[in-house]
Amino acid sequence: MTTLPFDTQNIHWNTLEGLAHVAYHICAVDEEKRIVDILFKFDANSQIALHRHGAAYITLVLQGELRIYRANGELKEVRPVGSYVSTLAGGEPHREGGGDQDVIAFFSNRNVDGPIYEILDDDLNIIAVFGIPEFKALWEAQPTTTIKAAE
Template sequence: MNTHLFNDSRIHWQTLAGFDHLHYFILHIDSEAHIIDVLFKFAAGRQIVLHRHKAPNHIFVIQGEHRLYHPDGSLKEIRPTGRYTVSPASDEPHREGGGDIDVVLLFSIRGCGVLYEILDDDANVIGTLAMADFIALHNAQPALTDG
């Protein structure tokens, strides 16, 4: 087992109601360029809510395995530490999660309007996340700890 894990002790991880097994910390938002840089942490051995990416996402795996799942929960893909992926916007729903340890990811979300659609288990849209939502979340979160 890798004993040199990413040290996230200075990150004030945030949560969203209804988004089990997911923590986030928004690093920066460039609203003019429509870019949001955010750290996500998905719990080991768990899957987050079914969703769709409605904008391109540039993803770098900092720690652990980034696991992607089909809507039925079956494993679709494993992205190891160090993998960089450019994922285009897609209407294909999926779930994501961590492998044997929590996965930490850098997402650079590129777009405006609706960025994510949140789905129920029957793939019906039950919510969305847009640039304005991320701006509000960013404004509400504490800063990184110095030192």
Template sequence: MNPLLFDRAIAWQTLENIAHLQYAILDIDRQNRIIDVLFKFAAQAQIVLHRHKVLNHMLVIQGEHRLYEADGSLKEIRPVGRYTVSPASDEPHREGGGDEDAIVFFSIRGSDGVLYEILDDDLNGVATLSMQDFIDLHSRRMQ
């Protein structure tokens, strides 16, 4: 399948030390603590182990969004059009694309603190992504 036409029009960015992932922040609503972002997960690859620390609403708009257990085993496949509401969870997981890159719309909600905790393979916290981190990334992009 060919990538969607809008994919080429998106100014994709990368996060340092997070392979197989690109992002495009669409909007940040500071007052209501909501971040709308597109994530692109590379085909046949898994991103870093992490935990979602806040509510996430997700819509798969291209490819298959694959979720993996901490040990790397496949947990779930979300096809194009699947809308999911996922509460905060301490369960670590990885995400990735299927046979093609997956593009997923995320609406990250409800906190001005830590949104994601990045883990090493031994489940130790090594970094976080916060509301302020996303604000800073978005501000740099807009300059």
């Protein structure tokens, strides 16, 4: 089911080479509180890289439906727009993606103490790690968007 579009006119979407079907916008990196907040946009009818979460996180689906797939490709869960889920660190390796429209979801990574995401190959070998230092560097390099104040 198509949902109302989330207005992203003031959001600059970023991508990383080698990570297909996903764009991100880092909202905040707070080293002291150990929090990294990110908006993700997952392509419709696609799956992102296999990964594992190393920090507790909260998700809020803002547009579309977030589909979660097991490592073998089996659909595990569908979170419709408005879904708010709080999850502990760990869990099984999985992929995420959108349903019939691009999905936009807010991820708030909490109590970060090490890797936030471990990107895996199909044999579950770690091929990339993203923690606070990596997200802080991406956040600092991220273009800023100027929002005009109401007149």
